Amino acid sequence: MTPELRASLIAGLKDGSIVPYLGPGVLADVKNAATGAPIPADSNSLIYAMNDGKPMAPKLMYEFPRAAMNVELKRGRSAVTKFLTRTYGDTAWTRGAVHDWLKEICPHYVIDINRDTQLQDSYAAVPHNLIVGIARLGGTDFRYKLYFWDGTAYQKTDAVNPAIPVLFKPMGTPKPEPTYIASDADYVDFITELMGGFSIPPAIKELRKGKQYLLMGLRLNRDTERMVMADIIYSASQPAGWVFISEPTEKEKRYCKKIGLQIIDADVFEFIGAAQPA
Template identity: 65%
Template sequence: MTSALFSQILDGLYDNKIVPYLGAGVLFDASNKTTGQAMPATSDSLILAMNNGQPMAPKLMYEFPRAAMNLELKRGRNFLSQFLTKTYGETEWTRAAIHEWLANWKPAYVIDVNRDTQLQDSYADEEHTLIVGVARITASQFRYRIYHFDGNHYFEITQDQVDPRLPVLFKPMGTPKPEANFVASDADYVDYITELMGGFAIPGFLKNYRKDKQYLFLGLRLNRDSERMVMADIIRDGGEPKGWALIKNPTDKEIRYCKKIGLEIVDADVADWLDVVGYGCEQKLTA
């Protein structure tokens, strides 16, 4: 990453014109405080954790939602919710460096497609709005819940009650806190993406706020359709170019896709970004 590009992106982030969009790769350095094992966040690691450390059939190992659907059919939907709640809501993890960086400056809007609580923990000392994706519910056509955090507790609100002065944390794939809601299996994704495309998975106030915003994709690979379909609708109405995706050694598929939607690929990973913002092991910024 050149110094000029780094400065451009960083200025946009700190001016809240560029929105951080967090994928599984941002949790690469988070580990279990007791065992030292890495937090399962990537598709493969989640499948292994969900299946007692054992790989599943190759066609199921292709993607976590597919494997999750298989086990949901065998063991019920509650099994997935219990697994994700135990993993992310009951296990103590070390802090990921990317969240230390975010906590230091607290952007006005962050999108996090992981299911852990570290982003929420970064805002635990101030009021904020939390939007959580939900799927396969019958009580409403909407596929989100909105919570206000008052500095101590979350409580559910309507979008008419949202304070526009507060930062917004968007967790489309769910979180165990304040109550467990997750988008995990293929069936969840089909339902969520359908309503996302129809405009029912993002509150109206956020649709207005996101206009002309650009994005910095951190730790998100773009080889899989589920991630791409969720992302494409979440960033709708963005600026030009759409933003930058930090992808180390991008595949031809990722290169073609990013070119198609107007994303610039930066051949770097989260560790490289942490180095240049001063939260890594060393500075790797080169002119």
């Protein structure tokens, strides 16, 4: 990565022409404040955490949504919700370097497919919109909830205010109320409605036109994550943006070429000038 590209990306994040898209890798340096254990963020670590530190059957280890579906079928959907809330809402974690860096830049629009609260904490001093993905809920045609943060608390709202920052948490968050996309059934419902246009508010469909994206901490070798990402960045400029992938696979190279993402063979922590996680 050249100094010129780095400067251009940072300038785009600041002026809103480039949208950060955060994956589990941005949490690689986050630890349990009490024990020092790493936060479970990627697919494998989430499965181990959900199963008391033990692996599940090989076919379930393939992807967290599949494992979560198995738990849901055996113990109910609430078991998965309680696990995620206990993990991300009730446990104290150290701050991540990427989130502290984003706090200083304060991009206008951020997409975060993690389920933790660090992004929301970064914007705690700033009034902002929060969009939270939902699935399999009756009484609405849409697959999102909207909130407004007034600097003290979240309030439900019916519309996005595009004049203030927008935080999009499509896979959910424990705050202000625990809501998650986790199991296969959740993803099928959410992605189906995402493709139909019902998982993104109208104001965001307008806001995202012509944007470019910087994918941070996200490998592109999982079909589920790729489908979510491709629909969320619909209407992007061409090229669509950049993705940090150290030692990309041939599958990732082909996919990125297909959708117009330029691979930066580097780590997000290198980009922000932070120490590599141990």
